[in-house]
Amino acid sequence: MRARPDLVVIGAGVVGAASAYFATLAGLRVLVVDRGHIAGGTSSRGEGNLLVSDKEAGPELDLALLSQRIWREELGEFGRLWEFDDKGGVIVAATQASAEALTGLTAGQRASGVTAVDLGAAELPEYEPYLSRALVSGAYYPQDAQLQPMLAVAHLLRLARQRGAEVRTGTEVTGLLRDGERVTGVRTRDGDVAAGAVLNAAGPWGGELAALAGVRLPVLPRRGFVLVTEPLPPTVRHKVYAAEYVGDVASSDAALQTSPVVEGTESGTVLIGASRERVGFDTTLSPRVLRALAAKAITLFPSLAGVRALRAYCGFRPYCPDHLPVIGPDPRAPGLWHACGHEGAGIGLAAGTGWLLAQALTGRTTDLGLAPFAPERFDSAITGEE
Template sequence: MKGPDVVVVGGGVIGTAVTYYLAKQGADVLLLERAELGGETSSACDGFVILQSKSPGVHLALALASAELYRGLADELDWDIEYRNCGGLIVIEREEELPAMRTFMAKQQAIGLDVRLLLGDEVRRLEPALAPHIVGATYSPQDSQVNPLQVVLGFAQAARRLGARVRQGVPLQTLRRAGARVSAVVAGGEEIPAGAVVLCTGVFTPELLTPLGVELPLRPRRGQLVVTEPAPPLVHHIFLCARYIAAKYHPELLAAAEDEALRLGVGLALEQTGSGGFLIGSTREFVGWDKRTTPLGIREIVRHATRILPALAQLNAIRTFAGLRPYTPDGLPFLGPVPGWENLYIAAGHEGDGIALAPITGRLMAELILTGRTSFPLTDFAVDRFARGKDQGGQLKVTP
C-alpha cells in the first residue's frame, strides 16, 4: 500500500503549521498527534507574535518573515485566530538596563525592525497604568498577538480542507529504517509507509531520537503563568520587561542570582487577552518534566507584574498553570534534516517563540521537504550545529 508523502508527528502549533503548508503545496500529509491537538506547550503559553524579544540576527529576520505571514493568516485559513496588531512594549525598570536595551534596539533597527525608545512620561502617555518608577520602554508597532489555540485549530482545519488527514490519540511507536531512509512509521499499532517524516514534537523530541542514536541538546524549561478575571481594558499593548530579555538569553547569569525572582528567571510577559482577562507570566526554570505551578513562582510573577502595573493588584487570579518550553542552548530552533537520514526531519526547539515562528517554520519545512531548497537559509538552525562545534567531525554525536 502507498502511504502518505509526509507523516508529521506532533499536533502542536508547529506540527499543524507544517501540515498546513505541506498540504498547501499539494502534498499528501498525515498528521499524527499522540493525545489531542495543542494539548501541551501550545496551550500553556502566551499569544505573543513579538519581534522585539528576538535576538538581532537570523532569529529576528526569521520572526519578521513569520510576522508577515501572520498578517493575512486569518483570511487564508478562514479562521479567527484573534490576530491583533496591538504593538508591544519592553518595559525598563532600572536606569542600568538602558544602555543594554539601547544596544539591543540599535541592532534590531539595523535589521529592519521599527522599534524606538520612549522615556518617562512618553511611555506613560501610551500606557497610563504603568507605575511611576518605570524609566521607559522600547516600543514596536509591529508586535502583535494571537490566540495560540485558535492558531493550532485554524491550521488543522485548513489542512484538512486541503486533504490532509489529522489523527488524534495516535502515539508514534517506532520509525522503520531501510538504509538511510525511514520506510514507515509504526503508530497506534499500525505500520504506515511514509515518503518522509518530520518530528514536530517540541520538548519530547530527544526521547524519540535517542533510539536512533541521535542526541539533541534540547531541554524542557518550565514557564508558570497566572490568569485573571476579565476586566475592562487597562492596557493596550503586549508587555515584556527588560529583565525578560536577560532571562531569555543569559540563564547562567540568573542561576547564580541572590534574588528569588531572578533565580526563577521571572521576566514579565503580560497581555490582556480577547476575553478581557490578563495572562501574566512567567518563570523560566529547569525542573525536568514537572508541570506544576509553585506558590513561590506565582508569588514572584505577581510581585513583578503588580510592581510594573499596580492596578493589577485589585484583580482576582482565577487560574494558574505551567507549560514546558523546548529550550535550546542558543535560543534557536532545530529546523532541518537529521544528519545521516535522507527523509527524516526535525522542526522543534522554539522555546517561547513557537507561536511567533510557527507560520514561517511551516512554510520553510514544506519547502525543504518537497523541493530540497528553502527561501530563507536554514544553516543557523541545523540539527547538528552543536555537535559540529564540539568535535570537528561534522557529524552529529551518534552512538553505535
C-alpha cells in the same frame, strides 16, 4: 489516507499544524499523528504572542520577521479564525542601566528591519496610562501581535484536511521504520505507516523522538507559569514587559528566572508571566513562582495590587542550548526531518518554520538559509547543555 503519505508529521501542535498546512499546499500527501489530542502539548500553554521585540539581531529574529509576514500576508485571510490581534508591544526599563541596554537592543533590531520606537519616561503614559511612573524609558514595537494558539492549531489542521491531509489523534509513534540508515516511516501502536519522509514536530519531546532514530537532539523542557487575573476594566493595552526579560530569554541557566510580562485580553483578564526554569516535566504548582510573578507585575502596574487571581497554569517550552529551533533534514538519518525546539517563541515562529520546510521538502530554495537551525549542529558544539 489510502496512498502512501509523502510526509508523516509527528505532533499536532502549532509547529506540526503549520508544517502540515504548508506541505499540503505545496502538493504533498500529509498524515499528521499525535499521541494526545490537537494542541494538547505546549501549544495550549502560552499566551500566543508573535514577538519581534524580544529577539536580538540574528537567525531567530530573521525567522520571526519571516513568520510575521506569513501570519499577516499568506495566512492573513484566516486571521479572524485565530483572533489575530495587532496589539503591539512595549518594553520598559526601570533603571538607567536597563535603559542603556534597551537603546542598544532597539538599534540592533532596527538595523535588521524591526520597527522599534524609543520612548522617554514622559511618553510611556500615552501608550499605557496605568504604568508605574517610576520607569526610566521604554520602546514601542508596532509589529508585535497576538493570536489564540489553540484556535490557530485547530484551524490550520482543518485547512490542511480540506486540502487532503489526514490527522490521526490518539496515535503514539513508538519507533521509526528503517531501510539501512534511511527512515522510511513510523511505527505506531495502531500499526506501521510507510512514508516518503517523517517530520519530528514533537515540541519538548523532540529529543525523545530523535532518539528513536538513534540521533541526538538536546531538546529539554523549560517550565513556565502563567497567572490569570479576574476580569478587569481595560488596564493593559499592549504586551508590556521589563527589559530584563530579553536577558532571561537568552539565558541558559537552569535555575528559576522571573521577569514581569503583562498583557490584557479581550475578556478583561490580565495574563501575567514569565518564569523560566528547567525542572524536567514537573507540573507541580509552585506558589513561590506565582508570588514572584505577581509581585513583579505590580512593579509595572501598581493598580494590579489587590486584584484576585482566577487560575494559573504551566507548560514546557522546548528549549535548545543555543536558543535556536531545529529545522530541516537530518543528514544522520536520511528521511527524517525536524521542526522542534522553538522554546518560548514557537507560536510566532511556526508560520515561518512550516513555510521554509515546505520549500525544502519540495526541493525549492528556502527564503532563509537553514544552516543555523541544522539538527547536527550540536554534535560538535560546546553548549550550555547539562
